[in-house]
Structures are given as C-alpha cells and as structure tokens.
Amino acid sequence: MSAVDLTQFHKTFFEESREGLDAMEAALLALDSGATDHELVHTIFRAAHSIKGGAATFGFADVAAFTHVAESLLEEVRSERRAVDAGLIEVLLCSVDCMRAMLERSSQGQPVADAESEALRVELVQLVSGEVAAPVVAAASMVAPVSGWNIAFTALPHLLQTGNDPLRLFRELQQLGRLEVVRAFITDSAPAQLAELDPSQCYLGWELRLHGAVARAEIDAVFDWLDGDCELAIAPLAEVAVAGPVAQAAGESLPVATAAPRPIRETAAASGEGSSIRVGIDKVDAxxxxxxxxxxTQSMLSDIGEKFELSQLGRLRDGLVQLERTTRELQESVMRIRMLPIGSVFNRFPRLVHDLERKLDKRVKLELHGEHTELDKTVLEKIGDPLVHLVRNAIDHGLESPAQRKAAGKSETGTLKLNAYHEGGNIVVQISDDGAGLNHAAIVAKAQQRGLIAAGQELSDAEVAELIFQPGFSTAAQATDLSGRGVGMDVVRRNVRDLGGSVGVRSVSGKGSTFTITLPLTLAIIDGLVTAVGSERYIVPLTSIVESLRLRADAVRRIAGGGEVFHFRDEYLPIMRLHRAFACNDAVTDIEHGIVVVIEEDGRRVGLLVDDLLGQQQAVVKSLEAHYQRVQGISGATILSDGSVALIVDVGGVVRLGQRSKAA
Amino acid sequence: MAGKRAARQQDTDEQPAKASAAASVGVDDAARVLLPADCRMAAQAALKAELLGALDAGAIVLDGGQVERVDTAALQLLVLFRRELDTRGGTLGWHGTSDALNEAAGLLGLAQLLNLPAAALA
Incomplete structure (x- = not known):
C-alpha cells in the first residue's frame, strides 16, 4: 500500500457523486416546475462543484473537465448573469445524465469521455458566455493519455524517523520523468522557534509535477513505504494539451501505462463487489x-451456571428471559441496519415523470408520500424496476392526454401518487393515478383473442384486473418504447413475488387505478405462530393473523358446493381446513375441537382450521423451492427448536385458495 | 536563554573552526557558520546549536563549500533557520556551496527558501 492509496476512496467518491447528481437532478426538476429558489441553484452548484473537486483529486480528468464547464455555466446562473429557462434546465439535465454515465464508465475502468459527452461539453462551452469553444483541442486533450502527474506530498513529522528521506524519494521520481518542484513549503505544524526544532522531525511539504508518460503504479511504487507517514495526493496533469508528436509518443506508451495499474483496479473492483451500505451512527450505537x-446477560448466566443450586432457578429464568429479549432487540437492531428509506427509489421518479411528460405530451403532477418508510436493502434494490414499470404504465396507459381529460371534465394535469407506508408487518407501496382506469372491454377482448378466457365468459372487475398480470398480456394498440410490448405486468408480479410480496390493482373506470405492492419488512426472519395440524407443524406469520378463536358447531354454515363459512365481525369468512388443503393425517376434523385462526391478506380474510396453537416463535425462512419445489399455499420452511421441520403458510396463497372455495 | 545556548555550544566544541573558510565574504561583521562535510542527522544537533548561537548576529554567512553529504533534515534545519532569521530582520548569505548541497536543495526545491546563489540552481 502506498501512503494514501486513493483508489480505496474511489467507491466512496462514486457513491457521493451519484448522490450529488441525484440532488442536482431533483433541484433541477424543482426549478423546472417553476420554483425560483436561490437555495436550489446553490444546491445544484454545490453538487457540481464537489463532483468536480472529487474527480480532479481522484484523477478522473475527463469528468473534472466536463463538470468544470457545467459548473461555469451554473456559476453564471448563480450570479444571476443568466436566467433559468426550460432550455437551460434541459441541457443541465442532459449533463447530469452524461456525468452519471461518465462516472459509471470510470467506476468500471472504461474510457470516460465519449462522443456524446464531448458534444454536450462543447454545447455547454458555447453556452458559457465569453468562452470560445475549442472542441478539437479539448477533445484531443480529453482522450490524450496522461502527460504527467501533479503530486502533493506533505511529510508527517515522523517521516524521517522511518528512514524515508524525501531526497531519496525525489531522486527516484526523477528516474521516472522530469520532476519539477512547483512549491516547497514549511508546514504549519513546524515550531515557530528554531530552538524548539527537533531535527529528526520533518515539517516540509511539496507540490510536485512529474512530466512524462509515467504510469500511476510507478509513482505509487516510489511512495510505497510511506503509508501513514505523509499526506499524498496524486492526480494527472489535466490541463496540458499535448502537441502532436508528444501525444503520439505518449499514445504509444499508453498500453504500458495502463497495463500496470489495471490489476489494482480489478482487485479493487472485485473486493468492492459486495455492495456497501451507509449506516447512520445512531443505528450502530444502538x-x-x-x-x-x-x-x-451472558456473564450473569455463566455466573449462575458455575455454582448452580435449585434455589437459583428463578434467577436463571429471569436471565433467560433477559437473554431472549436482548437477542430479539439485537436482531431488530441488526435488521434495522439493512433498512433504507424508500425515498432513494422514489427520487428517480420526478425525472422519469418529467421525461415522460415531454415524450407523451401529457401533463402529470407527481406526488410522493412516505419517502421515509424504510425497507430492507435487498428489497429496495429489487423493487426499483417494478415501480418504474408501474409508473410508466400509469402515465402511458392510465393518464389521458390533456384534451381527453378536459373532455372528461377533469383537470388537464393528471395526478400520479406514490405512497409508501407500514401496514402490519408489511410495507405497502401504492401507485395511483386519476386517469381512465382499466379498460374493462379492451382487456376482455384481448384476453379472448389470446385464448386466456372463453368467449362470452362473464368476469368480475377483480378477475379482469387479474388478467393484466398474465404473461404476454398487453392492450396497447401499438407498442411504444415505454410500454405495450407485452412484457410487463407479469414480470412486475414475478419480481414482487420473488421478494415475498404481492401486487394487486383496484380500478374505477374514469376515476383511475391504484396498484398496490405489499412487501415483507424483511426477507430472512418472520415472527410466526406455530400451529399443530395432525402430526405436522405449520407456522402462520404473526403479522397476518387477525384473531384466533374456537367456534361452536352452530356458528358454521355450509354453503352450496361444500364450502364452509362462519360469521366473524359482520362478515362471513370461508373456513380453510388446513389438514384438507395439505392432506395431513390424524388431524382434528371437528371444528368444535379445533381452533380457527383468522388471517388477512390484501383486506381479504380467511379462517384456518388447525388442531392447536403451540406458541409463538421466530422462524428463519428457508426456501422450499431451493430444497424441494414450489408448493401452493406454502412460502417456505423452517427448522424448529427440536430440530423438526415446519412449513410456513403463504398467507396470500391460502387466502386466494379460500376465496376461491367461497366463490365456488 | 542565552546561557542555555552557550552551554549547548560548549557541548559541541569538536566542531571544525568556523572562521577559516570565510575569508572572502563581503559583509565583514557577518557571523559565519561552516557546514560540516557530513551534514546528516548525527551532526544536526551540533549544527542547530551553532545556528542558534548565530541567530543574534543579524547578518549570517553560511559556508557550504565542504558539504559532501546532506539530507532533507539538514536542509530543513537551514530553511527554518532562514525563516527565523527573516522574522528577526537578519540576512542570510552564502560563501561557497558544494555540488552536493546545490543538487539536494535543487531537487527538493528549497534553493529559493535557502537563498542559495542563483547560479547554484542550474
């Protein structure tokens, strides 16, 4: 490791830059919607400025050069020499995209500048008043190999004691290329009085320039033994425009130059593969x-264990209770570390909506609610795409054109609402629009054409809504690049299901539709109620249990088709006999002797008949699919404390089964 | 303070006689300090004491003609000496600079801070 290996900070730089770009984008969109806030302009400027600074520090010259021009333009806006108009915002939004792409390429070690970024840069340069565009020279310098390095090297006081003499280092640097000392200085930590100087301490710093096609790794090698003994920053000479022959020479040596640092970069990428997470210090403290x-607790328990007498049983119990509580709290704290606000996903929607508005010539007002709702990081990462799809669908299919809306007596601007909130142990994300709602007739016609339903079949609204989740189903008259290619809602549903969640839709013709995604708080552990059915154990997720009750035989009504229902809080609920659904032997078949557990999913309830309730337990969910195969009504399995396997009831699946039997 | 310095100077009496090589300096009343041939770490405590003793003189001439071995610490000592001299309103001149000294000061970019003769920079 060299003194300060900047590559270790690259990941952080990229993450921060992405955040900066997100902030820029959000502020630009806010400006676009008519807000004239100085703070917004400052936010945009600051973001651009820190990205530029970071890019220059970490040697991403192209990014720095691009951001510099954007920053110049923003400076004009900030100093009110330029008015903000739609055109400017459009260009700046494009710049944000471009910078994002450049950072993406930098992080993958690919060439950063491309034709697109160069064209945009030239456009920006032209926009910046008084600056003459010099695309050709600039382009050459942007793709030119490194012509030298800026090295900022400041000794820490103990440097000399480690046997490292800057004199020797500089001699080594001199071997690599022409070394120029731009500035040598005495650091602030030097004693003011010569008398107080300890000659073995070093208080010098240098700004160096090393000219020549030198590989970064070669410089790193020189400073290799100075880890922690100095402050070091190495950056390519950015502003040097290389003349023809030199450029060629440098160009020839480029493969050598890049070949050397490549392995470092790859290992860095590989080690950074396991994605990182930013955790608030309060969570860590907890x-x-x-x-x-x-x-x-542990020391207390081991104390009891060492000299155990029966009289201490009470203390032992207390200790165990405490242990259980602490373990649970610890688990919650650990889980909370993985929780991130859904706002990070929501934040991409203002831009998406902005772009779609232009593209589709519609007017949309986006409302975001519950951005602070926290979701498991894994869930969060995977929910982005389905949400994007639903938002696109809502704008493309759901919301009508301004003319149509006016004709329907609605405001010309459609409203798209994204809402996230906790409900029970679940996270609910809703995407609702005030558009036309699902086109009942078109969906039925399409389903008949595709052979999904028989001609003349009567369908309820819910069943029609269900049809749009069928694979290959799309009613868009023509496939746009947004939606209507028939890969869509089924993929959305599959993605959400993979996360252990469910997605449904409610639609009112002419009033709009609402898509509801319900996701589990976390994927790994659930709180469950262990129930006995015959000799089997089934675990019902605690969060979906409404109530458990014993029914009298006369409370149960038989309905046509063999179904059973019972009266529960002003409604009739179907009874699912778990032993029948899962074919268990020796189970209690007499309802009076069993227990009915009322479970709820998506507002629909079903009563499960089980033999007995055994207790509450946390269950670590193991995939049944991975070890066996998918079973309807079962979401997974877990291992109980006695080592036996219990199956976890898939509440959504069971409710659907139950509702079907009620309908039948 | 002064007594302390004197004591230090006594400790380092084995220093080469300093006046011998400083014959042709224009400033007659300048204090002259001869830099030893080996200016590296081991010699610096003594050199520092000598420089401290010379600080009060106002105009000081350093003789670096015999310097054969020098390190960053030695140059740093001289740089800080020059700085302190400056703050006291004193001046630093040079009587002879060896190649080794010039090379090291040039490489470290300290020639200016040391007020080395311009020719030595080449």
Whole structure:
C-alpha cells in the first residue's frame, strides 16, 4: 500500500457523486416546475462543484473537465448573469445524465469521455458566455493519455524517523520523468522557534509535477513505504494539451501505462463487489448498546451456571428471559441496519415523470408520500424496476392526454401518487393515478383473442384486473418504447413475488387505478405462530393473523358446493381446513375441537382450521423451492427448536385458495 | 536563554573552526557558520546549536563549500533557520556551496527558501 492509496476512496467518491447528481437532478426538476429558489441553484452548484473537486483529486480528468464547464455555466446562473429557462434546465439535465454515465464508465475502468459527452461539453462551452469553444483541442486533450502527474506530498513529522528521506524519494521520481518542484513549503505544524526544532522531525511539504508518460503504479511504487507517514495526493496533469508528436509518443506508451495499474483496479473492483451500505451512527450505537446488554446477560448466566443450586432457578429464568429479549432487540437492531428509506427509489421518479411528460405530451403532477418508510436493502434494490414499470404504465396507459381529460371534465394535469407506508408487518407501496382506469372491454377482448378466457365468459372487475398480470398480456394498440410490448405486468408480479410480496390493482373506470405492492419488512426472519395440524407443524406469520378463536358447531354454515363459512365481525369468512388443503393425517376434523385462526391478506380474510396453537416463535425462512419445489399455499420452511421441520403458510396463497372455495 | 545556548555550544566544541573558510565574504561583521562535510542527522544537533548561537548576529554567512553529504533534515534545519532569521530582520548569505548541497536543495526545491546563489540552481 502506498501512503494514501486513493483508489480505496474511489467507491466512496462514486457513491457521493451519484448522490450529488441525484440532488442536482431533483433541484433541477424543482426549478423546472417553476420554483425560483436561490437555495436550489446553490444546491445544484454545490453538487457540481464537489463532483468536480472529487474527480480532479481522484484523477478522473475527463469528468473534472466536463463538470468544470457545467459548473461555469451554473456559476453564471448563480450570479444571476443568466436566467433559468426550460432550455437551460434541459441541457443541465442532459449533463447530469452524461456525468452519471461518465462516472459509471470510470467506476468500471472504461474510457470516460465519449462522443456524446464531448458534444454536450462543447454545447455547454458555447453556452458559457465569453468562452470560445475549442472542441478539437479539448477533445484531443480529453482522450490524450496522461502527460504527467501533479503530486502533493506533505511529510508527517515522523517521516524521517522511518528512514524515508524525501531526497531519496525525489531522486527516484526523477528516474521516472522530469520532476519539477512547483512549491516547497514549511508546514504549519513546524515550531515557530528554531530552538524548539527537533531535527529528526520533518515539517516540509511539496507540490510536485512529474512530466512524462509515467504510469500511476510507478509513482505509487516510489511512495510505497510511506503509508501513514505523509499526506499524498496524486492526480494527472489535466490541463496540458499535448502537441502532436508528444501525444503520439505518449499514445504509444499508453498500453504500458495502463497495463500496470489495471490489476489494482480489478482487485479493487472485485473486493468492492459486495455492495456497501451507509449506516447512520445512531443505528450502530444502538447495536453496540445491545451488544453490551448481551455481554452482561451472558456473564450473569455463566455466573449462575458455575455454582448452580435449585434455589437459583428463578434467577436463571429471569436471565433467560433477559437473554431472549436482548437477542430479539439485537436482531431488530441488526435488521434495522439493512433498512433504507424508500425515498432513494422514489427520487428517480420526478425525472422519469418529467421525461415522460415531454415524450407523451401529457401533463402529470407527481406526488410522493412516505419517502421515509424504510425497507430492507435487498428489497429496495429489487423493487426499483417494478415501480418504474408501474409508473410508466400509469402515465402511458392510465393518464389521458390533456384534451381527453378536459373532455372528461377533469383537470388537464393528471395526478400520479406514490405512497409508501407500514401496514402490519408489511410495507405497502401504492401507485395511483386519476386517469381512465382499466379498460374493462379492451382487456376482455384481448384476453379472448389470446385464448386466456372463453368467449362470452362473464368476469368480475377483480378477475379482469387479474388478467393484466398474465404473461404476454398487453392492450396497447401499438407498442411504444415505454410500454405495450407485452412484457410487463407479469414480470412486475414475478419480481414482487420473488421478494415475498404481492401486487394487486383496484380500478374505477374514469376515476383511475391504484396498484398496490405489499412487501415483507424483511426477507430472512418472520415472527410466526406455530400451529399443530395432525402430526405436522405449520407456522402462520404473526403479522397476518387477525384473531384466533374456537367456534361452536352452530356458528358454521355450509354453503352450496361444500364450502364452509362462519360469521366473524359482520362478515362471513370461508373456513380453510388446513389438514384438507395439505392432506395431513390424524388431524382434528371437528371444528368444535379445533381452533380457527383468522388471517388477512390484501383486506381479504380467511379462517384456518388447525388442531392447536403451540406458541409463538421466530422462524428463519428457508426456501422450499431451493430444497424441494414450489408448493401452493406454502412460502417456505423452517427448522424448529427440536430440530423438526415446519412449513410456513403463504398467507396470500391460502387466502386466494379460500376465496376461491367461497366463490365456488 | 542565552546561557542555555552557550552551554549547548560548549557541548559541541569538536566542531571544525568556523572562521577559516570565510575569508572572502563581503559583509565583514557577518557571523559565519561552516557546514560540516557530513551534514546528516548525527551532526544536526551540533549544527542547530551553532545556528542558534548565530541567530543574534543579524547578518549570517553560511559556508557550504565542504558539504559532501546532506539530507532533507539538514536542509530543513537551514530553511527554518532562514525563516527565523527573516522574522528577526537578519540576512542570510552564502560563501561557497558544494555540488552536493546545490543538487539536494535543487531537487527538493528549497534553493529559493535557502537563498542559495542563483547560479547554484542550474
């Protein structure tokens, strides 16, 4: 490791830059919607400025050069020498995209500048008043190999004691290329009085320039032994426009130059593969607190264990209770570390909506609610695409054109609402629009054409809505690049199901439709109620249980088709006999002797008949599919404390089964 | 303070006689300090004491003609000496600079801070 290996900060730089770009984008969109806030302009400027600074520091000259021009333009806006108009915002939004792409390429070690970024850069340069565009020279310099390096090197006081003499380092640098000392200076930590100087301490710093096609790795090698003994920043000479022959020479040596640092970059990428997560310090503190509690409990228990007498049984019990509580809290704290606000996903929608408005010539007002609702990171990463799809669908299919809306007596601007909130142990994300709603007739016609339903079949609204989730189903008259290619809602549903969630739609013709995604808080552990059915154990997720009750035989009504229902809080619920659904032997078949567990999913309820309730337990969910195969009504399996396997009831699936039997 | 410095100077009496090589300096009343042939770490405590003693003189001439071995610490000592001299309103001149000294000061970019003769920069 060299003194300060900047590559270790690259990942952070990219992450921060992406955040900066997101902030820029959000502020630009806010400006676009008519807000004239100085703070917004400042936000945009600051973001651009830090990206530029970071890019220059970490040697991404192209990014720095591009951002520099954008920043110049923003400076004019900031100093009110340029008015903000739609055109400017459009260009700046494009610049944000471009920078994002450039950073993406930088992070993958690919060439950063491309024709697109160069064209946009030239456009920006032209926009910046008084600056003459010099695309050709600039382009050459942008793709030119490194012609040298800026090295900022400041010794830490103990540098000399480690046997490293800057003199020797500089001699080594001199071997690599022409070394120029731009500035040598005495650091602030140097004693003011010569008398106080300890000659073995070093208080010098240098700004160096090393000219020549030198590979970064070669410089790193020189400073290799100075890790922690100095402050070091190495950046390519950015502004040097290389003349013809030199450029050629440098160009020839480029493969050598890049070949050397490549392995470093790859290993860095590989080690960074496991994505990182930013955790608030409060969450970490909570974790440490829990850990402390755990250690205390542990020492108390081992104390009891060492000299155990029966009289201490009470204390032992207390200790175990405490251990259980602490473990649970610790688990919650750990889980909370993985939780991120859904706002990070929502934030991409203003831009999407902005672009779609232009493209489709519609007017949309986007409302975001519940951005602070926290979701498991894994879920969050995977929910983005389905949400994008639903938002696109809502704008493309759901919302009508301004003319149509006016004709229907609605405001010309459609409203698209994104809402996220907790409900029970689930996260609910809703995408609702005030558009035309699902086109009942078109869906039925399409389904008949595709052979999904028989001609003349009567369908309820819910069943029609269900049809749009069928594979290959799309009613768009022509396939746009947005939607209507028939790959869509089924993929959305599959993605959501993979996350253990469900997606449904409610639609009112002429009033709009609402898509509801319900997701589990976390994927790995559920709180469950262990129930006995015959000799089997089934776990019902606690969060979906409404109530457990014993029914009298006369409370149960038989309905046509063999179904059973019972009266529960002003409605009749179907009874699902779990032993029948899962074919268990020796189970209680008499309803009076069993227990009915009322479960709920998407507002629909079903009563499950089980033999007995055994207790509450946390279950680590193991995929049944991975070990066996998918079973309807079962979402997974877990191992109980006695080592036996229990199956976890898929509430959504069971409710659907139950509702079907009620309808039948 | 002054007594302390004197004591230090006594400790380092084995220093080469300093006046011998400083014959042709224009400033007659300048204090002259001869830099030893080996200016590296081991010699610096003594050199520092000598420089401290010379600080009060106002105009100081350093003789670097015999310097054969020098390190960053030595140059740093001289740079800080020059700085302090400046703040006291004193001046630093040079009587002879060896190639080794010039090369090291040039490489570290300290020639200017040391007020080395311009020719030495080449």
């Amino acid at each position: 974790l440490i607190n829990m850990m402390g509690e755990l250690v205390i």
